[in-house]
Amino acid sequence: MDNNLLLEMKQIDKHFTGVHALDQVDFAVRKGEIHALMGENGAGKSTLVKVLTGLYGKDSGQIIFDGEERSFPTPQDSQNAGISTIYQEINLIPHLSVAENIFIGREPKNVFGIDWKAVRSQARQLLLDNGIDIDVTQDLATYSTAIQQMVAITRAISQNAKLLIMDEPTSSLAEDEIQVMFEKMRELVAKGMSIIFISHKLDEVYTICDRATILKDGKLVGSYDIDKISRLEMVSKMIGRDASNVLKRSVGEYEAKEGTAALLHTKDIDNRVKLHGISIDIRPGEIVGVAGLLGAGKTEFAKVVFGCDNTYTGEIEVEGKPIRMNTPKGAIDLGFAYCSEDRKVEGIFPHMSVKENMTITALSRISKFGVVDTRKQKEIVDKYIDSIRIKTPSPDQLICNLSGGNQQKVLLGRWLSMDPKLIILDEPTRGIDVGAKAEIEALIKQFSENGISVLYISSELEELIRNCYRVVVIRDGMNSGELTGEDITEANIMNYIAKNMKETEEAHG
Numbered sequence: 001m002d003n004n005l006l007l008e009m010k011q012i013d014k015h016f017t018g019v020h021a022l023d024q025v026d027f028a029v030r031k032g033e034i035h036a037l038m039g040e041n042g043a044g045k046s047t048l049v050k051v052l053t054g055l056y057g058k059d060s061g062q063i064i065f066d067g068e069e070r071s072f073p074t075p076q077d078s079q080n081a082g083i084s085t086i087y088q089e090i091n092l093i094p095h096l097s098v099a100e101n102i103f104i105g106r107e108p109k110n111v112f113g114i115d116w117k118a119v120r121s122q123a124r125q126l127l128l129d130n131g132i133d134i135d136v137t138q139d140l141a142t143y144s145t146a147i148q149q150m151v152a153i154t155r156a157i158s159q160n161a162k163l164l165i166m167d168e169p170t171s172s173l174a175e176d177e178i179q180v181m182f183e184k185m186r187e188l189v190a191k192g193m194s195i196i197f198i199s200h201k202l203d204e205v206y207t208i209c210d211r212a213t214i215l216k217d218g219k220l221v222g223s224y225d226i227d228k229i230s231r232l233e234m235v236s237k238m239i240g241r242d243a244s245n246v247l248k249r250s251v252g253e254y255e256a257k258e259g260t261a262a263l264l265h266t267k268d269i270d271n272r273v274k275l276h277g278i279s280i281d282i283r284p285g286e287i288v289g290v291a292g293l294l295g296a297g298k299t300e301f302a303k304v305v306f307g308c309d310n311t312y313t314g315e316i317e318v319e320g321k322p323i324r325m326n327t328p329k330g331a332i333d334l335g336f337a338y339c340s341e342d343r344k345v346e347g348i349f350p351h352m353s354v355k356e357n358m359t360i361t362a363l364s365r366i367s368k369f370g371v372v373d374t375r376k377q378k379e380i381v382d383k384y385i386d387s388i389r390i391k392t393p394s395p396d397q398l399i400c401n402l403s404g405g406n407q408q409k410v411l412l413g414r415w416l417s418m419d420p421k422l423i424i425l426d427e428p429t430r431g432i433d434v435g436a437k438a439e440i441e442a443l444i445k446q447f448s449e450n451g452i453s454v455l456y457i458s459s460e461l462e463e464l465i466r467n468c469y470r471v472v473v474i475r476d477g478m479n480s481g482e483l484t485g486e487d488i489t490e491a492n493i494m495n496y497i498a499k500n501m502k503e504t505e506e507a508h509g
Contacts, residue, residue, distance in 0.1 A: 005064075006031045006163060006194045007052075012061035014047055021047040023218045024061075029163065034185060034195045036205045036212035036226070039238055040433035041403040043215040045198055049165055053085055054078040066162060084156035085165040092152055094141035099123035101140050102155045126154050130184065146177035153184060164188065165196045170204060171431060174294035182208050200433055201460065202231055214238055239435040250445060253485045254286050254469035261320055263421060263453050266305065269314040274300040276477035277314070280455075282422065287444065287454040289468035291461060291493050297477035298457045299341055302424045305455070306338040307331040332361070337415035339408070341427040341457070347411050350400035354392050355381045357399045358413045384413030388443055405436025412443060422453040429463060441467050461490045473497060 007029040014022040022044050029035045037045050050056040052063065054072035063070050065081055072078040085091070092101045099120045100107075108118040123136045132150050140148055149169055156164050166185075170178045185195055185208060197209055205212060206226060214221040214237050221237050235243035262281040269278045274297040282288045290298050304312045307325040316323050318334050325331060328338070340346035349357055359366060359377050366376040381395045390409045392402055399407055408428060415423060425444070429437040444467055447454055458464055464471050471488050473480045473496040481496030483489075 003067075004030050006066060008062075008064040009048070009052065010062040010064070012048065012051060012063075013059045014051060014056060015059055021218050022051070022058075025215065025218070025220045027213055027220070028223070029194050029196060030211075031194055032189050032192050033210040034189055034197055034208055036209040037196055037198050037215070038205070038212050038234065039215035039221075040435045041405060042217070043238075043433075044218040045215060046167075047218075048215070049085070049167070049196070049198070052078065053083060053165070079159060082160060082162035083165065084159055084161035084163070085167065086149065086152045086156065086169050087167045092140055092148065092155070095139050097137050098127070098134065098140050098143070098151055099136040101151055102126060102136075102158055106159075122158075123154075126158050127151070130154050130157070144177075146173050146180070149173065149177075149181060150184070153181075153188075157188070161193065163194050163196065165198070167198045168200070168431060169197075170199065170201070177294075178204070200431065200437075202234070202434075203460075203462075205234075206231070216240055235434050238433070239438070243434075250441070250466055251287065251448070251469055254283070260284060262317070263319060264305070264455075265315070265317040265320075266301075267315040269301060269304055269312055269316075270477075271300065271304065271309055271312045274477050275304065275312065277479070278474060278477065279479055280472050282453045282455060284421075284453055285448050285451045286470065287448050287456055287468045289464035289471035289488075290455065290457045290474060291464055291471055291497075292474040292480070293497065294459065296474050298474065299426055300477075301474070302338065302426050302455065302457060305331070306336055306424055308338075332418065335419070335421035336424065337418060337420040337422065338424045339411050339415065339426060339428055341430060343404075343407055343411060348399050348407055351398060353396045354385075354390070354399050354402070354410055355395040357410050358384060358417065361414055362417050380417050381413075384416060388413055388416075389439065403433075403436065405432045405440065408432060408436075408440060409443070412440075420452060422455065423447060424455045424457070426457045427459065428456070429458070429460070437463075461493055464488065464493070465490060 005028050009025065009027040012022050012025045025044065025048060027048060039045050047056065051058045054075040054077050057073070070081060072081065093104065096104065102123045103119050108115045108122065120136055127134060127136065130150060130153070132147065134143065134147065140151060170181065173181065189195060199205055209226050211223060211225055212229070212234065213223040214234065216238065232243055260283055263284050264282045267279045269275050278297065278301050280288065292298050300309065303309045304325060307327045307330050310326045316325055323334070344350070355377065358381055362380060363372065366373045384390065385392065385395065388409050390413065391406050399410055429440055432440065441463070444454055444456065456464065456468055465488050468488060470482065470484045471493060472482050473493055475497055483492050
């Protein structure tokens with residue numbers, strides 16, 4: 001074995017019923033490197049990690065870790081060997097204290113049992129060593145997601161982990177919080193730890209990673225030095241075809257029909273919490289992006305437009321008529337639809353079928369005396385499974401068993417069945433692989449071509465650049481700037497954010 005390798009997985013094979021999830025996969029991680037594990041949903045990334053961490057047994061193959069051939073029958077065996085995992089949904093216990101979370105299952109003991117004084121003091125020192133000064137006796141749930149992620153990292157460090165696996169760790173973090181996490185990752189690698197980094201965000205991969213291994217359909221595509229593979233090449237290898245059309249701008253200038261008025265007109269929207277005077281107009285069939293840092297007020301504005309927050313002041317007009325948005329039902333009656341940024345919590349009903357999830361907003365139209373007309377229901381479901389290419393074994397499949405991209409398509413089908421005039425999409429591709437992103441973005445363009453307006457909120461600037469006719473930049477609940485057509489570039493968007501930040505700093509001395 002190469003002495004520079006911490007981990008070597010050779011010819012790993014794993015079958016499930018009817019699925020060859022891993023097909024003779026090779027994967028190697030060097031000591032002191034950050035290694036991206038890339039691929040679409042279903043490529044085999046999660047299965048490979050679960051084999052490594054003892055959640056799944058391999059059918060065949062070899063795992064060599066830290067110079068020894070190893071077998072990990074349980075997750076505890078993997079942890080004992082020095083492998084720790086941080087998941088997208090933080091795998092800690094929110095209603096235990098920070099100190100308890102760091103030492104759970106391996107608390108310092110004295111003659112009376114758990115030495116709680118030692119638990120608290122050691123936890124505090126470990127966090128201070130990582131630049132985090134917080135009250136370790138408080139419940140973990142009282143702290144931000146960023147702090148919770150740093151607690152998870154601290155727990156891994158306290159376990160003397162040699163390999164840290166990070167699965168979409170930045171999905172709920174603000175840009176400044178991500179930079180803090182990246183700095184900590186660099187510190188850990190400088191001390192000799194290795195990191196496997198799983199992310200759908202190419203910007204992050206190219207910022208923080210040294211190498212990348214790409215999987216597709218359970219097979220190894222290859223391993224590459226990050227500085228020797230372009231984004232276009234990487235995405236093309238992930239999706240198995242030329243990705244030129246996936247990455248380029250796909251819309252031109254918005255072509256308004258003569259005399260076309262705004263479908264939605266908002267002026268000086270203020271809720272005295274996050275919104276302090278946002279004004280945005282959207283015309284029929286127009287895709288308008290909303291850019292801004294986490295906490296800028298993007299989601300809060302969407303919720304005002306959809307009637308989820310009726311405490312606002314300011315003006316809202318729909319097709320030229322003044323409207324007071326009081327309830328989501330009122331917004332739906334006006335032809336508005338809303339896909340939340342958190343589809344798992346606010347979108348899907350996880351233990352209901354694809355069919356039930358898609359038609360839940362249409363029940364009043366397909367039911368009589370409380371009985372669902374199954375023929376009408378089937379017509380709706382079959383139409384959208386076919387037209388937006390939802391991959392599901394059956395309409396009766398539980399939606400929680402679908403990939404993130406297909407769950408999002410079910411939600412889009414739900415709203416399309418209502419013949420909307422406006423769809424509000426809040427982070428519509430969060431946690432979705434690059435191939436599924438391309439399909440969702442193609443659907444959004446179809447909406448526009450069919451005359452449906454789209455309010456497109458995304459923290460990924462590349463998405464807005466590719467897909468929007470116009471982008472409104474907001475900061476601190478206020479308009480910061482607006483861009484159209486070819487002026488929609490990452491530099492211009494960031495200049496509006498930076499300009500506003502500079503003005504705010506100057507105003508406060």
